[in-house]
Amino acid sequence: MGADGGSINKSKNLIISSKDESSAVNDHHGKEFDALSRWTICRLSNKPLRLPIVSDYKGNLLNKEAVLEWLLTPEKEDYSGQQIEMFKHIKSLKDIVDLGNVVDGESSVLKCEVGDEVFGKSTTQFEYIASCGHVLPHKLLEQTSVDKRCPVCDGPYSEIDIVTINPCFEEEHNKLEQRARRLRNQGVAHNCKKISVGRKRKASSVDSSKKRPKK
């Protein structure tokens, strides 16, 4: 099992200072993100994460502003090939979810309003409910897995609404990909809203009553 040449450069010395964002960011551009920077840097703009924050189906954290800019640049001329490859699935606002209860912690770190753990600085796995956008530590969400109601807004959710933020493991990635495929087959976007199709399918060949997803 030799190195395959694609070794990952981990930028261990990345220091995020909100005042000196441009230099830190440029230095970082194009490099593989390490575990901490995924929680502090928006990979679409290479700027520090700032509220409001959104997330795509892969569980990436992004500045909403950066996503709007992305959507307003159809030719993607300002983006690297890597970024285009990484975010080509974001084609509309339905492909992202606003994370509602993320707040600024001390010294420019982000945290969810529930619990004390800070993004990227604890071993806690964070997840969000795509139907309402609330972020929760995995262990807390697990406690609600029976009645399936969001502990923040009390809204009902289904298993398919759960998205792991910055997943580390292959199986978590696969689960998110599977979820995206399932939703697509049901005609539902990442944010749990229906995908509006320009061209309607002929109902004659499809048993639509069978396939209709729950709201």
Ligand SMILES: [Zn+2]
């Ligand atoms: Zn909620």
